[in-house]
Amino acid sequence: MPPKTKKSKSDFEICKSKEIDKIMKLYERGNLIIRGKKVSNQKQAIAIALQQSESKCNSKINGSDIKNIENKVNQATNYSEFTYSDIKRILFLHNYFQKKKNVTKVNELQSKIIHYLLTVQDIKSSYRKLFITHFHIKK
Numbered sequence: 001m002p003p004k005t006k007k008s009k010s011d012f013e014i015c016k017s018k019e020i021d022k023i024m025k026l027y028e029r030g031n032l033i034i035r036g037k038k039v040s041n042q043k044q045a046i047a048i049a050l051q052q053s054e055s056k057c058n059s060k061i062n063g064s065d066i067k068n069i070e071n072k073v074n075q076a077t078n079y080s081e082f083t084y085s086d087i088k089r090i091l092f093l094h095n096y097f098q099k100k101k102n103v104t105k106v107n108e109l110q111s112k113i114i115h116y117l118l119t120v121q122d123i124k125s126s127y128r129k130l131f132i133t134h135f136h137i138k139k
Helices: 011-029 042-060 063-076 084-099 103-119 125-135
Strands: none
Touching: 011 042, 063 084, 084 103, 084 125
16 A cells, blocks of 8 residues: 655645634734724634635635535535535636636536525525625626
8 A cells, every 4th residue: 555645735725824824813812803893703713814815815726726626516515505615615616617618517506506596495695695796686
């Protein structure tokens, strides 16, 4: 049996972990301030760190990162409910494949979204807001 090789992190993963570390250190020192208020909840600080790291590091995504995101989406579709992160990943891939003009992948992701919308009875308002902003739906 060959020895396990250590998987090296991509530029996206390295950037993301550095950003998360930076924000969490601010939180630990008590200096994390959002919208003029000090963040006192650790879960909120983690959510802020994840959101900001994703937005800052999206330019560093490469093909292997896209495959990892696709794998996570495929695993998520095996369950009955999506998490907020699952929906964000699906919408990210949808944008990515639209830009690459990969129609089959776009249609596959759209069918997953439609299946989710039709099968889940009570969709959280935050999920609904993501779909509305992504597809530019007017009320």
